[in-house]
Every structure is written in C-alpha cells, then in structure tokens.
Amino acid sequence: MVESQTFSGQHRPPHSPSESVIRLIDVTKSFGEVDVLKGISFDVSTDSSAVIMGGSGSGKSVLIRSIVKLVTIDSGEVWIRGERVDVLDGHDLDRVRLGIGFLFQGGALFDSMTIAENMDFILHRHSDLDFADRRLRVEEILSWVDIVDKIDQYPSELSGGQKKRAALARALVLEPEIMIYDEPTTGLDPVSVRTVSELIVRLRDEQNITSLTITHDLECARIIADKVHFLYDGRILESGTLHELQRSGLPELRNFFGTSRF
Amino acid sequence: MPGKSFIESSILVEGLGRIGDLALFVVEFFKKFWRRPFEWRETFIQMDEAGSKSFILVSVTGLAIGIVLSMQSRGTLARFGAEAVLPSMLALSVFKEIGPVITSLVLAGRLGAGIGAEIGSMRVTEQIDALEVAALRPFNYLVVTRVIACVVVFPILTIWTDMIALTGGYLESVLASDMDYRIFFNSAFSDLRFSDLIVDTLKTSVFGFIVAIVSCFLGYNVRGGTREVGQAAMAAVVLSALLIFLADVVIVRISITMFGGV
Ligand SMILES: Nc1ncnc2c1ncn2[C@@H]1O[C@H](COP(=O)(O)OP(=O)(O)OP(=O)(O)O)[C@@H](O)[C@H]1O
Ligand SMILES: [Mg+2]
Numbered sequence: 450m451v452e453s454q455t456f457s458g459q460h461r462p463p464h465s466p467s468e469s470v471i472r473l474i475d476v477t478k479s480f481g482e483v484d485v486l487k488g489i490s491f492d493v494s495t496d497s498s499a500v501i502m503g504g505s506g507s508g509k510s511v512l513i514r515s516i517v518k519l520v521t522i523d524s525g526e527v528w529i530r531g532e533r534v535d536v537l538d539g540h541d542l543d544r545v546r547l548g549i550g551f552l553f554q555g556g557a558l559f560d561s562m563t564i565a566e567n568m569d570f571i572l573h574r575h576s577d578l579d580f581a582d583r584r585l586r587v588e589e590i591l592s593w594v595d596i597v598d599k600i601d602q603y604p605s606e607l608s609g610g611q612k613k614r615a616a617l618a619r620a621l622v623l624e625p626e627i628m629i630y631d632e633p634t635t636g637l638d639p640v641s642v643r644t645v646s647e648l649i650v651r652l653r654d655e656q657n658i659t660s661l662t663i664t665h666d667l668e669c670a671r672i673i674a675d676k677v678h679f680l681y682d683g684r685i686l687e688s689g690t691l692h693e694l695q696r697s698g699l700p701e702l703r704n705f706f707g708t709s710r711f
Numbered sequence: 712m713p714g715k716s717f718i719e720s721s722i723l724v725e726g727l728g729r730i731g732d733l734a735l736f737v738v739e740f741f742k743k744f745w746r747r748p749f750e751w752r753e754t755f756i757q758m759d760e761a762g763s764k765s766f767i768l769v770s771v772t773g774l775a776i777g778i779v780l781s782m783q784s785r786g787t788l789a790r791f792g793a794e795a796v797l798p799s800m801l802a803l804s805v806f807k808e809i810g811p812v813i814t815s816l817v818l819a820g821r822l823g824a825g826i827g828a829e830i831g832s833m834r835v836t837e838q839i840d841a842l843e844v845a846a847l848r849p850f851n852y853l854v855v856t857r858v859i860a861c862v863v864v865f866p867i868l869t870i871w872t873d874m875i876a877l878t879g880g881y882l883e884s885v886l887a888s889d890m891d892y893r894i895f896f897n898s899a900f901s902d903l904r905f906s907d908l909i910v911d912t913l914k915t916s917v918f919g920f921i922v923a924i925v926s927c928f929l930g931y932n933v934r935g936g937t938r939e940v941g942q943a944a945m946a947a948v949v950l951s952a953l954l955i956f957l958a959d960v961v962i963v964r965i966s967i968t969m970f971g972g973v
Contacts, residue, residue, distance in 0.1 A: 514840075517844050519840050519843060519844065543846035546843075546844050546845070547845075547846055549844070553837045553841060555836055555837055557837035557840065557841040558838075558841075559838055560836075571845045574845075574846075574847060575845075623845075
C-alpha cells in the first residue's frame with residue numbers, strides 16, 4: 450500500500466496490514482426487556498472498508514453508535530486502535546472520538562448554521578488554524594465532495610444528496626483516520642448513490658481511511674465493501690465478501706438478498 | 712407492555728420516575744457548569760435571543776397590568792377616601808408579586824416552548840449526537856448556556872416590566888385625576904423597601920432557572936419524531952408554570968420569615 454495524503458497535505462504512512470482498527474468482543478446491549486445486541490464480535494482491519502447489512506430494526510445503528518459510545522453497552526469490549534473505548538470518559542473519550550468521522554443517517558447538520566459554519570465550528574474548537582486557513586480547509590473539502598458553491602447556504606437550502614455530501618464534508622473536517630457511515634446512500638437517487646459510494650472508496654484508497662458502513666443498498670455495498678457482516682437477531686450471522694454472502698445457502702440471507710434485489 | 716403490573720405502569724409511578732430524572736438532570740447541570748471552557752459567546756447569543764424574543768411581549772403585558780390595576784383599585788380606594796395611597800399600593804403589588812410572577816409566566820410560555828422545541832428537534836435529528844461525537848460537549852453548549860441566559864435575563868426583564876407597569880398606572884392616573892408625576896412616583900416608592908425589591912426581583916432568577924432547566928430536560932430527552940417534539944414543547948410550558956407557582960410560595964414563605972412581612 451502506498452503512502453497517502455490528507456486534505457491539508459499531511460502525509461499518512463501506510464499501516465501494517467495485520468493491525469485491527471476496530472474490534473468488538475462479545476458486545477451486548479438491551480433496552481428494557483428488548484435484547485438488541487446479543488453478543489457481537491468482529492474486526493475491521495486497517496485501511497479496509499467493512500459493511501454491515503441487516504434488516505430494519507436489527508440493531509445496526511445501535512451497534513455503530515456503541516463504537517463511539519453514543520450508546521453505552523451492557524457487556525463486552527470495544528477497541529479502537531488498541532485502546533479500549535467502552536470504559537473511557539471525558540478527555541480520553543473525546544480524543545478517541547476526534548479520530549473518528551461519523552456520518553449520521555439523517556446527516557445531522559446543525560440547521561441554524563451555514564455549511565461553512567457547520568464545519569468551522571468543529572475546526573475552530575479542535576485546531577490552531579486561523580480563520581483564513583480554516584476557510585481554506587473548508588473550501589478544499591467542499592470542493593472535493595463537489596458542493597463548494599453551497600458553502601454559505603443553510604442545510605435547509607440543499608437537496609438530499611447535497612446534504613449527505615455536506616455531512617460527509619463535516620465528518621472529514623478533522624481528517625479522521627476512521628470513518629463510520631450510517632446508511633450514507635439511503636433516500637438518494639441512483640446517480641447520487643454511485644457518487645457518494647465512490648467518494649467513500651476514494652477516501653479509503655487516497656487517504657487510507659478505514660471505514661465501517663451500514664447500508665441496505667446492494668449497489669453501495671457492491672462498490673465499497675471489502676467485507677460484509679450480516680446482522681440478524683442481534684448476532685453476526687455470516688461474514689464474507691458480498692459475493693460469498695449472496696451465494697450463501699442460509700435462508701435468512703437468501704431472504705434478505707432475494708427481497709432487496711427489487 | 713405485557714408483564715407489567717397495573718401499579719408499575721400507572722401514571723403516578725411514571726411521573727415520579729420523571730421527577731427523579733429531572734432531579735438527576737439538575738445535578739448534571741451543577742456538575743457540568745464547572746467544566747471549562749465556558750461557552751461565553753453562546754451564552755450571550757442566548758441572552759440576546761431570550762431578551763429580544765420576549766421584549767415586546769413583556770412590555771405590553773406590563774403596560775396592561777399597570778393600567779388595569781390602577782383602574783380597578785381607584786374606585787375601591789376612593790370609596791374609603793384613600794385614593795392618595797394608590798401609587799404606593801400599585802408599586803407594592805407590582806414589584807412584590809404581580810410583576811415577577813406574571814413576567815415569569817409569560818416568559819415560560821415564550822421561552823419554555825422555544826427551548827423545548829429547539830432542543831427536542833436537535834435530539835430527534837441527531838444533532839445532539841453529532842455535537843457529542845465531535846467532542847463539542849452538547850450539555851454545556853446547549854443546556855448550561857440557556858440556563859445561565861434565563862437566570863440573568865428573567866430579573867432584567869422583570870424590572871423592565873415593573874417599570875412599564877408603574878408607568879401604565881401613572882398614565883391611567885393622569886387621565887383619571889390629572890396626577891403630577893412627582894407626587895405619583897414619590898408616593899409610589901415611599902413604601903418600598905430595598906430588601907423587598909432585591910428578594911422579589913431576584914426570585915425570578917430561580918423562576919428562570921426552572922423554566923430553562925425544565926424545558927432543556929424535556930427537549931433533551933425526546934424520543935421519536937416531530938410529534939414528540941411538539942409534546943415536549945407543550946409540557947415544558949405547563950410544567951414550568953406549575954413549578955413557578957410552587958417555588959413562589961416557598962420563596963415568599965422564606966422571605967417573610969427572614970425579612971418580616973409588609
Ligand atoms: N434509545 C433507544 N431506546 C429504546 N430502544 C431503542 C433505542 N435505540 C434503538 N432502540 C431499539 O433497538 C432496535 C434496533 O434499532 P436500530 O436503530 O439499531 O435499528 P437499525 O438496524 O439501524 O434499523 P434501520 O435500518 O431502520 O435504521 C429497535 O427495535 C429500536 O426500537
Ligand atoms: Mg439505523
């Protein structure tokens with residue numbers, strides 16, 4: 450793997466391929482009497498792009514939210530780059546979170562701020578750059594996701610696909626080494642699905658960003674997935690390449706891929 | 712929910728549980744309040760918002776209170792030949808009770824609903840989670856700032872409303888009996904003690920605290936969608952108003968014990 454470059458031109462050395470970036474060990478979580486996660490274990494290896502698929506309500510969002518401790522797990526362990534996250538708090542937790550970009554299902558842009566302010570808000574807090582340099586960084590990332598002309602508009606003035614890209618830009622503003630995407634292509638037209646999926650692949654290839662993505666979308670999974678984990682009834686039922694999963698004989702998988710072809 | 716006994720699911724138990732959660736939220740406030748950096752900028756923005764949003768409303772309220780109070784008392788006082796005490800009676804009732812309580816109730820309606828709806832919609836659109844993962848400390852950024860803003864703004868707006876109410880009373884007196892302003896205001900302030908003014912105005916800081924913390928609490932804990940956000944906004948007004956009355960009784964009782972009655 451070649452050395453990569455971030456937006457600010459910072460060089461990022463390739464990681465050793467055996468290193469696991471995200472590791473979950475026997476994670477469980479229930480809400481009241483509902484057991485959502487019943488013992489989840491998996492690894493995301495360095496510079497790879499892993500995908501989680503599964504039916505609606507199967508706990509995909511809860512799973513990735515537990516990785517950044519937006520959800521506190523009941524038992525098990527969450528490790529990020531060799532550091533145990535589920536027991537962290539305060540500044541230590543902040544430090545780990547700042548190395549992770551999180552794209553929310555609905556974008557979660559701050560709707561009282563323009564796109565530039567959405568990004569500058571984070572950058573201003575967590576970097577020493579002056580205003581001009583921050584503006585440059587914001588412009589650079591926005592032109593990379595191809596919406597630099599929307600820089601001073603409010604989220605409500607953007608289309609669905611533009612919002613997704615703006616949210617992606619905001620998640621990238623601190624140049625994270627890990628990206629987590631919650632349904633990055635849901636609700637987009639086929640062209641935007643391709644565009645956003647290809648942006649995710651480019652982040653992996655050009656910047657060595659390790660990613661974990663939830664998607665329902667076969668096209669998106671086909672473009673980005675190195676490895677797919679299929680979540681069913683609170684457990685990882687099967688892991689493999691998309692191709693392997695599609696050819697699996699398990700009825701749950703056949704059912705899932707059978708219906709999502711339409 | 713199946714398996715829950717009648718008692719467990721009763722409104723009373725649920726209500727008590729909510730009060731417990733509110734108490735924990737208050738404790739959380741006092742813990743997080745000391746966390747640096749303090750969000751000065753956002754606090755000033757919130758003060759400005761709170762003040763400018765409700766300035767006209769409380770002014771009109773004050774004017775109406777003064778005029779009506781003066782009109783209604785005049786007849787009664789005249790029957791006992793005590794018209795001369797009208798300014799002083801007016802000032803006492805406005806500064807001691809009517810001004811602070813009515814202003815706070817009006818502000819509870821105006822600001823409580825706004826805070827509940829704003830924070831609630833940030834919750835359901837995952838904006839609060841987005842602040843959290845960007846290490847931007849949403850509790851400090853959203854809750855602490857609004858609470859401090861209300862604690863500061865409530866007494867200021869109360870004094871303003873009191874003055875307007877007194878002016879309203881004076882205008883009514885001029886029209887009714889050609890009262891000289893020196894006589895009116897001299898007489899108005901003759902029976903007011905400084906300790907009255909301080910205690911009765913500063914108690915609105917407590918009311919401001921109640922309105923902000925209750926509204927933030929209800930908004931922060933919204934689950935669901937737009938419907939629940941609307942319910943949170945409404946509940947914020949109702950619960951704030953109830954707690955204002957309750958707190959008023961307690962504070963008046965204490966202040967009479969400490970400073971003596973009128
Ligand atoms: N904060 C919460 N409180 C109670 N229950 C929750 C909470 N968050 C999630 N759940 C429940 O956990 C289950 C899994 O939810 P989750 O959001 O992870 O589903 P999902 O797989 O992401 O579905 P979708 O594809 O529709 O987004 C659901 O039954 C949901 O009701
Ligand atoms: Mg989800």
